[in-house]
Amino acid sequence: MTSGRQDLDSIRQMVESVLRKSEERFRQVVESAPNAMVMSNSGGIIEMVNAQAERVFGYDRAEILGHPVEMLIPERFRHHHPGMRASFYASARSRPMGAGRDLYGIRKDGSEFPMEIGLNPIETDEGTKVLAAIVDISDRKQKEERIHAALKEKEILLGEVHHRVKNNLQIISSLLELQSAKVTDPIAFESLKDSQRRIRSMALIHQILYQSKDVGHVNFESFLDGLVPTLMSAYVTDAERVSLSVGAVDVRLPISAAIPCGLIVNELMSNALKHAFPGERRGEINVNFLHQADNRVALSVSDDGIGIPETLDIAQTETLGLQLVSLLTDQLGGILTIHRADPTCFLLEFPIER
Ligand SMILES: Nc1ncnc2c1ncn2[C@@H]1O[C@H](COP(=O)(O)OP(=O)(O)OP(=O)(O)O)[C@@H](O)[C@H]1O
């Protein structure tokens, strides 16, 4: 009988010692964790903190144990806290706190710092407690802000560059204008005018780039809005005779695609205006730009004019316009499909990287 009792006693002692050891180990793990750990009860009273929590908040643990967790939160956020605690207890599971919101802690000296918090429910004999793992993210925030500032600066600089490129292109265009005034040969005169218009359409792209918020992409609708009136006034004396409609909803091109594409539109629209409606012929020109699947865009320029002369071999033109179009199509990695009449249509499809 006695030996039976002794056995029980020694088993109990063993169990207690194992429990003590495991509790001690848990305490050590929490104590030396790299995150600040704060355990509070359902009433929001702090029951345990680790060494890192003392460091992060600047308190000795004797100053916080037994106090409400709200003392670690800046005044302006305190009133939310009891409600948040209630909702955590309502469905207690591990989760990040305040997802999507910036959280702040307050140190003993009154200074604030941004933090991230993970909440974990801990089941104990005295009920469920909340163990909060807290990370001071001041460093990361500061780095993020520095990167943001640097990025902003780069964007401003890039805008500045586009502005200068545009001004330089405008100067070239003015030089050609001056030169054309001195030329008496009509063919030479027209060539200079064409070059001037090409350069102006490139300048327009840079203008749109520095005026837009996104200096890396060109909103093609804005580009066409700017291009159409200048081309119309260059080629059509009677605006009633030829109408032009543009559809380009929300097509944004990276700069690498925007310049060649802008030049192509310039050529194709100029051609339609110049060649499709000779004499008093009336009609319309349609420019359409749309996104296709798989990061491809399609640009079509069509007109209901006289059509491309049957004698013309499009692949072998001597003229610069269509040569430029085919060269720039290659540069875009695109495919050009031409429909010669009824309606005359140039369809350009090309890929863009997003
Ligand atoms: N939309 C169109 N309607 C009718 N003919 C066209 C059309 N587009 C092009 N063409 C014909 O194709 C020819 C070649 O066009 P291309 O743009 O290469 O030369 P261009 O316009 O005459 O001169 P430039 O080199 O100044 O552009 C034109 O001369 C014209 O005869």
Ligand SMILES: [Mg+2]
């Ligand atoms: Mg042409």
